[in-house]
Amino acid sequence: MCHLEPTKCIFVVCLGLSVMVCSLIYLSADEPPEPKSRPECRPFAPQCKPFLLGDKSGLQWHRQQCQVERYIVNQTVECSKLASDLNFITAPLSKEEEDYPLAFILTIHKEVELFIRLLRAIYMPQNVYCIHVDSKAPQEYKATVQKLASCFGNVLVARRSETITYAGYSRLQADLNCMGELTMSKIRWRKVINLCGQDFPIMSNLELVRYMQSEEWRDRNMTPGVKQPAKFRSRTSFIHVEMVGSHVRRTGQKKGLPPHNMQLYFGTAYYALTREFVQFVLTNQVAQELLMWSRDTYSPDEHFWVTLNHVKEAPGSYVSGGWQGSVRAIKWSDQKGASHDGCRGRYVRDICVYGTDDIPWIIKSKGMFANKFEADTFPEALDCLEQWHRNKVLMKATVPIEPTWLLAIPHSNSTDL
Known part of the structure; x- marks a missing residue:
């Protein structure tokens, strides 16, 4: 168990525990380990060194399972071994987290x-x-x-799949499909958070739970946004046609006003919503009317959630809310010099695909998640953030740490990474 005392004590105790556990495993083996047949793992980039435990003591970290895609694709998967082989955490790390399950x-x-x-980074057995x-x-x-999903009782694949178009209604419908299935889960999750495949967590699960239960967010939905700015009104004042799987085309035909003459808001497509609000979205007449009206708008997920969250009758609504909520750490190209010092990777659709030199900014940010990453372009950036995040997760654990939860094995025989 790691006790929350002075920083040095935390590092020494947790690091020592990791080293001792792993050493015992190797020493107690009946036979010497066979030579590795899989490719060597990529070493951590030098820029990552300050963010790894034991940096000042010359500790070296060797990544364990770095061929996760190959593991799933190129062999028959034994579900009984998959979680440990791929270093998934298999037990709640605290009573606090166990009592507040999340949905994703x-x-x-x-x-x-x-x-x-x-x-793997966000997985906890009490969540869904x-x-x-x-x-x-x-x-x-x-x-x-x-x-992969079939090996976990709390991971499901949506039965209804959409052909998603960028900025199309199909993106909103995809979330709704999952929401319908999540409401039928036996796990009594408290809030749902949506992600895309190029996100990665900054907060640990424990930090997410505490953030969701903070004074500001305990009974509220998090949908950052403001009243629809004039420059975005064409998105909802003209009819748009979704060219399935390709793009959204604006027509010259005007749309009618939103149902009940609702005030439209504009915000992020990403959120943290209460279970009761999700039920409201799926069953309430006003919510369904807004949904139908939004079908031929541009990027409806950027107005639908935040608009409903300003309806007074909606459970967990935040009528006076604005851009509050640390949902994503994103480096937008037009915010260089204001909220960040530039992208060290490359911009795609005005969003930074992070490089290794962006990691310090990500870690200092207050976002729940960082967006976005690419495995082939700047793989070392994700390696670094992933190891930093797992170390943080395990340091706060109130249960014994299993050796298979370690993404990298520490060694003290070198002063280099």
Whole structure:
């Protein structure tokens, strides 16, 4: 158990525990370990060194399972071994987390490697996860996701799959499909958080639970946004046609006013919603009328959730809310110099795909999750954040740490990474 005392004590105790446990495993083996048949793992980038435990003591970290996609794709998966082989955490790390289960919606269409590592980072056995796989994803991709999900009783793949179009209604419908299935789960989750496949957590599960129960958010939905700015009104004042799987086209035809002459809001498509609000969205007449009206708008998920969250009668509504809520740490290209010092990776659709030198900014941010990452472009960035996050998660555990929960094994025989 790690006790929350001075920082040095935490590092020494937890690090020592990790080293002792792993050493005992190796020393107690009946036979010497066989040579590794899988490729060597990529070493951590030098820029990552300050964010790894034991940096100043010359500790070296060797990543364990770094071929997660190959593990799932290229062999028959034994569910009894998968969780340990892929270093999933298999027990609640605290009573506090166990008593406040969360639900997650993951909307994915590419990069199996990123998806598995994201799921591994946020996975806790008391939570529940709904995976929506884009219907246009390759069949092999769908089969891989299904194979992984089938090994966990609390991970489900949405039965109804949408062909998602960027900025189309289909993206909103994908979340709704998962919400319908999550409401039928036996797990009594408290709030639901939605993610895409290129997200990665900054907060630990414990930090998420505490954030959801903080004074500001305990009984509220988190849907950052404001009254619809004039520059975005064309999104909802003209009829748009979704060219399935391609793009959304604006027509010259005007739309009528929203139902009940509702004030429209504009905000992020990402949220943290109470279970009661989800039921409201799925069953309330006003919510359903707004949903139907939104079908031919541009990027309806950027007005639907936040608009409903300003309806006084909605459970957990935040009528006076604005941009509050640390949902995502994103480096937008037009915010350089204001909220960040530039992208160290590359911009895609005005969003930074993080490089390793962006990690310090991510760690200092107050976001629940960081967006976005690419496995092939800057793989070392995700390696670094992933190890930093897992160390943080395990340091706050109030239960004994299982050796299989370690993503990397510490060694003290070198002063280099």
